[in-house]
Amino acid sequence: MATRDTGTEQLIKDTAKRVFFAEGRLHATTQDIADAAGVNRTLVNYYFRSKDSLIKQVYEDGMNDLSARLMQVMETDRPFKEKIEDFIDVFMADSMEYPYQETFLITEMNTRGNIYHKDNMSEKVEMFSRQIQAEMDAGRLEKMNPIHFSINMFSMLIYPLIMKPMYKQFYNLDEDQFNKLMLERKEMTCNMLFKM
Amino acid sequence: MATRDTGTEQLIKDTAKRVFFAEGRLHATTQDIADAAGVNRTLVNYYFRSKDSLIKQVYEDGMNDLSARLMQVMETDRPFKEKIEDFIDVFMADSMEYPYQETFLITEMNTRGNIYHKDNMSEKVEMFSRQIQAEMDAGRLEKMNPIHFSINMFSMLIYPLIMKPMYKQFYNLDEDQFNKLMLERKEMTCNMLFKM
DNA sequence: TAAATGTTTAACATTTTTGTCTAACAATTT
DNA sequence: AAATTGTTAGACAAAAATGTTAAACATTTA
Incomplete structure (x- = not known):
C-alpha cells in the first residue's frame, strides 16, 4: 500500500x-x-x-498525556522529595507550553460528559497517596489528608499559568517577567509543600 | 413609562x-x-x-464581581491574618457556587482579547502586595515575592474546584465527599499560607 | 374599557460553521 | 509512461446557530 x-x-x-x-x-x-x-x-x-472526531482525538491524547505525566511521579524508585522535585521541573515545563490542556479537558467533560476512561488511573492515584502517607508517617511531611498534598502541588503549578492574562494585566508584567516569575515558582512550590 | x-x-x-x-x-x-x-x-x-452583547455583559459582570471580591481583601482595617481568613471563607463559598467564573473570563480574553479595563485594579493589587510585604517585614510571613503569596492563595482555593470532574473521578468521590474535602481546604490553605 | 405600552411567541431570514463531492494534482508502482 | 493510489483545493450542500419581523398576548394607564 x-x-x-x-x-x-x-x-x-x-x-x-x-x-x-x-x-x-x-x-x-x-x-x-x-x-x-x-x-x-x-x-x-x-x-x-469530522470536527467532533478531531476533538475526541485531541481529548484522548490530552488525557493520555496527562496520565502519562502523572504516572511519571510514581514510577521511579527514588527518595520521595527528589521525585517531586523532578516532577515539578517536568510538569512546569509542560504546563508553560500548554497551560490550557486541563481547562480544555474539563470543558469537554462538562459539555459532553466524560467519554474517556482509563480505569487504572484510580489505582495509580491511590499508589501516590500511599507514598505521601508514608512520608507523613515518617514525619517528613506535615500530616494531612494526602489528597491535599497533590491538590496543592498541581494548584500552585498550573493555576497561575491558566490565569496568565489576568496576572499579566493586574501586575503589569510582560512576557519575560511573567515567565521568570513562573520559574521562580518551582522552588517556592517545593518549599511550600515540604515546609513542616 | x-x-x-x-x-x-x-x-x-x-x-x-x-x-x-x-x-x-x-x-x-x-x-x-x-x-x-x-x-x-x-x-x-x-x-x-445579540449573543455577543449578552456575553459581554456576563463578562463585565464577572470581572466586576471579581474585582469587588478582590477589593474586599484589602478594604477592611483589621489584622492581616483575620482578613485573609475571612476572605478565604467568602471566596471559597463563591467559588464553590461558580467554579468556572475565572475560566470563562480567561477564555473570553483569549478569544477576543481583553475588552474590559478597570484601571484602578493594578493600584489595588499593589496595595495588597504592600500589606503582604509589611507582614513579611514584621516577620509574620515567610519572606518571598508578595505576588507568590496571593497566587498561592488563589491557586489553592480555586484550582481544585475547576478540576472537580477529574478529582471526583480519580479519587472516586461523590458530590458530598468532594464538597467536604473542599471545605477542609479552607483551614488547610490558611495553614499553608502562614506556615513559617 | 380602550388605547398605549411592554412581553412573548412562531415563522422566517441570514450568517456561520461544518460536511461532501468532484476534479486536479502528485507520487508511487508496475 | 500508464495505471494506481494518495493528497489537496474549490465549489457546493447541509446543518447549526444567530438574528429579525410581525402578530398575539398581557398589563398598565388614561
Missing part, C-alpha cells in the same frame, strides 16, 4: 493542540485550526472525518 | 451565568441558555440584542 504521509494529519492535530492547549482559544472553528496550520479546511475532514 | 419587568431579563442573565460559571459549559448556545432558563430563545435577542 502506498502511504505517502506528508505529515499533514499530524500537523493538523498538533495545530489543534496548540490552538486549544497553548492559546486557550476554546471556541476555535475548523477554519481557525486550518488557518493556523496553513492548510485547506477540507483537509480537516479528509483526515479526521 | 410603563416598565413591568417580569424579571425575564435578569433570569436570562443569571441563567447564562449559571451555565457558564457554575456548569462550565463554555460552548453553550443561546438555545441552550434559553432552554436552561425555560424561556423562548427570541427573548435572548429581545433583551440583549
Whole structure:
C-alpha cells in the first residue's frame, strides 16, 4: 500500500493542540485550526472525518498525556522529595507550553460528559497517596489528608499559568517577567509543600 | 413609562451565568441558555440584542464581581491574618457556587482579547502586595515575592474546584465527599499560607 | 374599557460553521 | 509512461446557530 504521509494529519492535530492547549482559544472553528496550520479546511475532514472526531482525538491524547505525566511521579524508585522535585521541573515545563490542556479537558467533560476512561488511573492515584502517607508517617511531611498534598502541588503549578492574562494585566508584567516569575515558582512550590 | 419587568431579563442573565460559571459549559448556545432558563430563545435577542452583547455583559459582570471580591481583601482595617481568613471563607463559598467564573473570563480574553479595563485594579493589587510585604517585614510571613503569596492563595482555593470532574473521578468521590474535602481546604490553605 | 405600552411567541431570514463531492494534482508502482 | 493510489483545493450542500419581523398576548394607564 502506498502511504505517502506528508505529515499533514499530524500537523493538523498538533495545530489543534496548540490552538486549544497553548492559546486557550476554546471556541476555535475548523477554519481557525486550518488557518493556523496553513492548510485547506477540507483537509480537516479528509483526515479526521469530522470536527467532533478531531476533538475526541485531541481529548484522548490530552488525557493520555496527562496520565502519562502523572504516572511519571510514581514510577521511579527514588527518595520521595527528589521525585517531586523532578516532577515539578517536568510538569512546569509542560504546563508553560500548554497551560490550557486541563481547562480544555474539563470543558469537554462538562459539555459532553466524560467519554474517556482509563480505569487504572484510580489505582495509580491511590499508589501516590500511599507514598505521601508514608512520608507523613515518617514525619517528613506535615500530616494531612494526602489528597491535599497533590491538590496543592498541581494548584500552585498550573493555576497561575491558566490565569496568565489576568496576572499579566493586574501586575503589569510582560512576557519575560511573567515567565521568570513562573520559574521562580518551582522552588517556592517545593518549599511550600515540604515546609513542616 | 410603563416598565413591568417580569424579571425575564435578569433570569436570562443569571441563567447564562449559571451555565457558564457554575456548569462550565463554555460552548453553550443561546438555545441552550434559553432552554436552561425555560424561556423562548427570541427573548435572548429581545433583551440583549445579540449573543455577543449578552456575553459581554456576563463578562463585565464577572470581572466586576471579581474585582469587588478582590477589593474586599484589602478594604477592611483589621489584622492581616483575620482578613485573609475571612476572605478565604467568602471566596471559597463563591467559588464553590461558580467554579468556572475565572475560566470563562480567561477564555473570553483569549478569544477576543481583553475588552474590559478597570484601571484602578493594578493600584489595588499593589496595595495588597504592600500589606503582604509589611507582614513579611514584621516577620509574620515567610519572606518571598508578595505576588507568590496571593497566587498561592488563589491557586489553592480555586484550582481544585475547576478540576472537580477529574478529582471526583480519580479519587472516586461523590458530590458530598468532594464538597467536604473542599471545605477542609479552607483551614488547610490558611495553614499553608502562614506556615513559617 | 380602550388605547398605549411592554412581553412573548412562531415563522422566517441570514450568517456561520461544518460536511461532501468532484476534479486536479502528485507520487508511487508496475 | 500508464495505471494506481494518495493528497489537496474549490465549489457546493447541509446543518447549526444567530438574528429579525410581525402578530398575539398581557398589563398598565388614561
